[in-house]
Amino acid sequence: MLDEPTSALDPATEAAIMETISELMRGRTTLIATHRLAAIHDVDQIIVLERGRIVEHGRGPELVARGGVYAQLYRAGKFQT
Known part of the structure; x- marks a missing residue:
């Protein structure tokens, strides 16, 4: 288990x-x-939690294509490199 390993x-x-x-x-x-x-x-596998519940899971590119919570964060510029 790694908790924010690169923060x-x-x-x-x-x-x-x-x-x-x-x-x-x-x-x-x-x-x-x-x-x-x-x-x-x-x-x-990425598991996206919202308010303590799993709201979606999958690979990064799949989650972006689905347009859910992960995609919203990704598109909002929260994808930090």
Whole structure:
């Protein structure tokens, strides 16, 4: 379980850390709690919570295409790189 693993990092360091985390996650189940969509956009499964309930789940590109909560955040510019 990783809770906001890159919250205090600059973009370059965040990218390097996420690359390492991605390598370590291969073949393992890993939970990442984050508000930084860039950190999770390419993971196998994203679970979107709203008011403590699961409102959607899927891969980042699928969620954007569906136009739900994740897509709204993505399109509102909350996709931080």
